[in-house]
Amino acid sequence: MNLEQHPYVRPSQVIESMRDNGYKNTAYALAELIDNSIQAGAKVVRFVCFEAYEQINSTSRRRIQKIAILDDGYGMDEKTLYMSLEFGASKNKEDPEGMGKFGMGLPNSSISQCKKTEVWSWIEGNQPFYTYLDVDKIKSGEQEAIPYPVTRKLDSKLADAYKGAIPTSGTVIAWSELDRLHWKTSATLLKHTQNLIGRMYRYMLQHKNENKRVRIVFENYLYNHSTQSYELEESVNFKANDPMYLMQGTVVEEMKDFPDDFKGQSLFDINADENLSKKDITLSDGTKGSYIIRTSSIKKDFANKMTEQTNAKIGSTDVGRQFASNIGLSIIRSGRELDLKRDFKIKDNYQKDRYIGVEIHFSPSLDKFFGVTNNKQSATKIQPPNLPEIALQEDVDESKVIEVIKQSDPDYALLLQCLSDIEKAFEVYSELDKKKISYGRDKKSEAPDNTDLATVRATNAEQQRANEHPTAGDEDKPNPEDMKEVLSEKNYNEIELDQLIKDVIENNIIVKFDERDGPQTMLFDISIIQGFTLIQINTEHNFYRNFMSKATERDQMLLKLCLAAWGRMEKEAPTEAVRRRYELSRQQWGVMLDGYLSDEEDY
Incomplete structure (x- = not known):
């Protein structure tokens, strides 16, 4: 019997469900594109919003019309560009130490936010190649295959965003028909991405090697109906947001109550660094890798300075609230933060854990070991280890549980050891008591009479x-x-x-x-x-x-x-x-x- 061949997946049927692919918000989706730019050797990544006034009911409101990521990286030839919009086909995943994982970042992140994605890329001064992905055309069955790239000039507004200096090589990705943005205006988008992107890419924004340092710039263009053109309104360089507070010149220095005496200084002491905590491991399949755990705690003289200039606790200041936004375990893969796991260990109602920092670094070779998700938003296996429960199940003493597990599942034993190392790292919390840190006076607040x-x-x-x-x-x-x-x-x-x-x-x-x-x-x-x-x-x-x-x-x-x-x-x-x-x-x-x-x- 001759039967008609059927594909495993029909794009027109599954594209809408694929749009619900688990990105926490627009900032995480944009991070996928920034990853690609950095992996392509970009020195400057521009994150650009094109905004215009729209009539909504009886009110005229600003709305983002288009978002673009522009870079000066290596660019792509037509074959590589053709592959870039195919789910799972990108060449970035072939770099074992790069940020790419499954080759799904560009199409996956794009469809989570918009209906139309356009890509231009060029090499060594040649004309850009262009292709696109259109969700509506895929849903209707009109577009079942990726359009093969054709030569096409950059749209004028995108070319203008390069400030008249289009690089010899580069890539531009533009999102339009933005039906799933979490934030609708450039002001709110900047507000919600500034700290997150600054934290994700902090090690790249402040790389010790100047040749590997990256600049990420946010720019907003507002449409002028009189001139019928987009005009630059704002340009902001993203600053590093370091939850360890060991870096200098980070976003915390921009807080209005940040003491001038400490500008350009680290605010925390390092308590465990890579020279002391690096551990090499070999998995049962021969995979080799290593992880590094670092910890820090607030400097006593910085805490004293903050309490001198406030009538309430440090936590009630802008600086204290910034500290609170960075509580948890920072998980770093290939130099980029995957996640800030707020509830790994300490759950303190007064958020004193904001005055310590804990992070783990590892390379992509350990992705499977740590359970890194394909959208690079978390490492699912990095969870607090429940050794007492495992010991009960194995009917052994808690102190021997890892040794017992090693006999039957050596990789799991290595994971338990790593998780235990992370848990022990949170003992840096005791450093706060040793330093006799003062958090300032407790200013009690009561609910106003008009609040039910x-x-x-x-x-x-x-x-x-x-x-x-x-x-x-x-x-x-x-x-x-x-x-x-x-x-x-x-x-x-x-x-x-x-x-x-x-x-x-x-x-x-x-x-x-x-x-x-x-x-x-x-x-x-x-x-x-x-x-x-x-x-x-x-x-x-x-x-x-x-x-x-x-x-x-x-x-x-x-x-x-x-x-x-x-x-x-x-x-x-x-x-x-x-x-x-x-x-x-x-x-x-x-x-x-x-x-x-x-x-x-x-x-």
């Missing part, structure tokens, strides 16, 4: 949850401009909206409840803006009218906390697709609940 008890309780619960299970946005203070943009479509007049924003900002509210008319079948709506969550409870819903409005004050508070827990669940969703499923479930449940309660006039 449910808001206070939910805000406290959210803070506790963020300490134990941190997620993206926890450390971000809500920006009034962003709040106004998101909430302007949430049934507020201008006076109400201004008052709400003022209340949230002035009283450091993280979770707020608001009862107001809404769509009859939706019980509650959730808006998450950076670190703030607004929960609007619909007073027109049958559940509210027949039960919640008649409940005691205490029971109303408990019901609101239930809704706040749902809000946190949506915030912690691992991917955008999961978050949307949570949102749809919330809406459908509201409809169903309204229907179940509609047969009776009064309960």
Whole structure:
């Protein structure tokens, strides 16, 4: 029997599901493109936004129209460029010590943020080759194969972004039809990428070898309708963001309360460095590699200086909040941070662990050993080791568990030893007590009289949850401009909206409840803006009218906390697709609940 051959995968059927590929946010997706530029030998990587005013309802708002990554790397010939948009085919994965992994970074990250990706690349002054990926064309079946590269000049606005000096070789990647950006304006995109990208690439931004040093520049162009052209508004060089605070000239020096005396100095003491902690390992399949664990702790004289100039604890200063944003284990692969694992070891409600630093370095040869994901966002096997539980399962003394495991699974024994080494590294926390660090006076804050008890309780619960299970946005203070943009479509007049924003900002509210008319079948709506969550409870819903409005004050508070827990669940969703499923479930449940309660006039 002759059967028609079928492909393993039909692009038109799977492309939409492939877009939900697990990038934490736009910054992590952009990092894939920056990785490619650096691996291609780029000295300068430009991260460029093209922005214009759009009419949204009755308001004109700025929106990013296009994002581009421009570099001066080696460039690609037409064959290599053709492969670059194929999932799993990039040549970067062939470099055993490079940042590439599965050859999926360019197409994978791009479709997670936009519908159209265009790529130009050129070598030694030749005309650029061009190809593209169009999600809509793939979905419709119009484009089942990658268009073979053709020669094509750079678009004028992209060429202008090189400041009139297009390099001899280079690559430009442009994203348009941006339907999945986490941040819609250049200001918010810069705000949320500045610290993250500065931390990811800190060792490249401040490489000891000047020839290997990389400059990453953010630029924003705003469309001028009068001249019908894009004009440069802002240019910012990314600075290193070092959670070890051993580097000089990092982002922390830009904090308004940073003491001038310490500019250009390291703020922490190194307690364990690569010369003491490097360990070589050989796996059972012959793979060789090594890992390095480094630790640091705050200098006593820097802590003293900070307490001298504040009436509260160091943690309440801008510098202290910057320290808090970098808590955890920094996981470094091939000189680039994969992840900052906030909850590896210390869970301190007062966040004193912000005054220590712990990081592990390893090469790509140990990717499988550490469980590095294909989007290079984490190393799944780097988890706190539960030696007591393993010892119980193996029926041996805890001190002997690694030796026993070594007999049956030597690679796992090596991993357990490494994880134990990391856990021991967190003992640098005791250095804070030895140095007799003073954190300043405790300035107690009480909830203002106009803040309801449910808001206070939910805000406290959210803070506790963020300490134990941190997620993206926890450390971000809500920006009034962003709040106004998101909430302007949430049934507020201008006076109400201004008052709400003022209340949230002035009283450091993280979770707020608001009862107001809404769509009859939706019980509650959730808006998450950076670190703030607004929960609007619909007073027109049958559940509210027949039960919640008649409940005691205490029971109303408990019901609101239930809704706040749902809000946190949506915030912690691992991917955008999961978050949307949570949102749809919330809406459908509201409809169903309204229907179940509609047969009776009064309960």
